[in-house]
Amino acid sequence: MHERAGTPATESDLIDVEALVRAYYERRPDASVPEQRVAFGTSGHRGSSLTTSFNEHHILATTQAIVDYRTAQGITGPLFIGADTHALSAPAQTTALDVLVANRVRVLTDEFDDYVPTPALSHAILKWNNDPARRAEGEADGIVITPSHNPPQDGGFKYNPPHGGPADSDATKWIADRANELIAGGLAEVRQAEPSGVETYDFRGNYVDDLHHIIDFDAIRQSGIRIGADPLGGASAHYWAAIAERYDLDLTVVNGRVDPTWSFMTLDWDGKIRMDPSSPSAMASVLEHAGDYDIVTGNDADADRHGIVTPDGGLMNPNHYLAVAIEYLFAHRPKWGADAAVGKTLVSSSMIDRVAASLGRRLWEVPVGFKWFVPGLLDGSVGFGGEESAGASFLRFDGTVWTTDKDGILLCLLASEIRAVTGESPSELYRKLVERFGDPAYERTDAAASPAQKAALGRLDGDAITASELAGEPITAKLSHAPGNDAAVGGVKVQTADAWFAARPSGTEDVYKIYAESFKGPEHLRAVQAEAQRIVGDALGAAAG
Known part of the structure; x- marks a missing residue:
């Protein structure tokens, strides 16, 4: 634990945004250097322009590789694209649009030039593909530009195919190999053009308006509970106010600032600025509001992760909250299929195993990576899929798919529903699980x-x-x-x-x-x-x- 963990960032901790963006355009990667190659991990390609691992040439090549992959897969519909609040995200989106337009891909960007959370992009892809009339025009897919909770100097680039979730290993390997081939060839096969004729899409409106199909807002509103939401300077910044207005909630955005240096953050466990809503050090400033609200929540930069703070328990361990959410949902979603399984990653708490057994539900244990939950969430055979790193999604009230990527906004809202319906905080409910199953x-x-x-x-x-x-x-x-x-x-x-x-x-x-x-x-x-x-x-x- 760093000696300054949990303390406010100082001037010396902040990035030089101009230098970061300048390096994005000026530095040229060498495909023969492993650290400078395009490499997709469990959630896209990540790196920093300052280490020549996330630069204009990476995005030019990766976007062209995605275009080539779409062609090989016969994907002919629109491509939804959005970006988070990291300093490198906007330049990367501009670069990607140059390539997509030059390749005559139909592109949809945000109608209000707003940031786009990962779950909103997944929702958009599925909304298009589940509409027979739209699907007849061709299947949609998407790109979300984010390094998730990574430090401010990092950039990230993720591809979501038509199933709406993270691309599988076969797809990412194909895209990465092709991108590195293009970089090694001096980008000779990359098409570029000035962006024109780009269409727009209301990511925020479509996502927020649809939430009543998965969250019991009537219960939250009637309970009168007070909610505090902190976007941590991320892509959900404008979503929380829209949710409060649309559903008439007593919800306060406790910090609406967007700053690419994240100067308002407290330092994470290792002394770095990191927007991790499951880290007590990174969430120290949010924890100060624990006594002011019945539920306080946090999200990371692309809002695919959740942090839950209660007055009686502080910041919940993600494993603890997942166990509570699972027990609650399977008891309060009667239209879910009787065979809908509980999905967990191999490294999530065995408390989930015990909860699933008590519910009489099948446990579906998969490797690390949310991509493994995609098929089950799509066909309703998995009611809930969650990771120990505070990422999860679940089905709508009627048992159909919501998103096939992690949805931190959704899991934060669920905490308020749980509090409203049960009259107890998620922390109190976890203590009851401990009484029944033990304390891991x-x-x-x-x-x-x-x-x-x-x-x-x-x-x-x-x-x-x-x-x-x-x-x-x-x-x-x-x-x-x-x-x-x-x-x-x-x-x-x-x-x-x-x-x-x-x-x-x-x-x-x-x-x-x-x-x-x-x-x-x-x-x-x-x-x-x-x-x-x-x-x-x-x-x-x-x-x-």
Whole structure:
């Protein structure tokens, strides 16, 4: 923990926006340098112009690659495009429009030149594609320009195909490979033209007007609860006021500032400015309002993540809130299918497993990455899909799809519905879950690993683990594929009756991530974490040998 974590940013912490944007246009990536290549992680290509990892040439090439991918897939409808409030997002959108217009792609940008949250873009794609008349004109897809909660100097570029959610690995690999090929070729095959004839779309109006199909606003309004919403300077900045007006809520936007330096933020755990609504350090200023409202919420820069603050519990751990949301939703959405499953990522809390079992619902456990929930949310076979990193979405009242990408605005509104309908805060409801199912201790830590070790861990098979016990308990499962869809997890998960750990290589650092949880308390968790490093180390050593 950095000594200044949770304290206000100072002048020395802020980026030079002019220098950042200048570097976007001036620096030229070298496709032979790994750090300067286009690389899609679990949620798009990210980098900074200052490290020559997110520059004009990256976006020119990536946009042309997306155009080429659309052609190969037979996607002929409009492309929705939106950007968040990061300083590099607006230049990247201008660059992308140059390429899209030159390639005669029908493009729809925001009608009010506003920022576009990730869930609003997903909603727009699905609204188009679920309308038979519009779909007859061709399937729509989209680009959202955001590095999510990353620091102010970063940029991000995400592609959402016609299913509305994050592109799968096959699509992102194709796009990244093609983009790097175009950069290596000096962008000779990239078409550019001055943007003209670009159409507009009311992302905010369409999204806000449709929310009554998924949130019980009557209950919220009649309860009279007081709501505070902090967009954290992100793309939801103008959405919260629109929601308050449209549904006549006692909702106050506690901080409506948009500033590409994020000078109003408190520093995150590592001393960096990071708009993470699940981090107590980053949310320190929001927590000051905990006693002023019945529910206070926060979102990250593209509003795909949520932070929930209650007067009695402070900032909720994302795993805790997901468990509460799941129990509430499956008890208050009678039109959801009887077989609609509870979706969770492999590294989310096992409290969710216990809640799902008590509801008699099937648990659908998938690898890390929201893209895995897309098919189930589309066909209604998954009622709720959530990640431990505070990202989730769920079905409309009638059991049909809402978004296939994470929706932080939605999950924040749900907290108010829960408070209004039950008369209890999500924190109080989580304490009741603890009384029923136990009190899990959960933590993520990092362990050093060389590139070769990380590669070996990503390929590791559960059968390579020879241990039979974990922190004094018999091991019940050794997983290298997710139980829900049998997809490779890119690491391993080891389980016992009361504890588990999962180990995955980092995509950006020479470490591997260890997620661990124990229902036997913090001391047992420490034992699980220590043995996890030993077990993984032994397996990697055996693989190397």
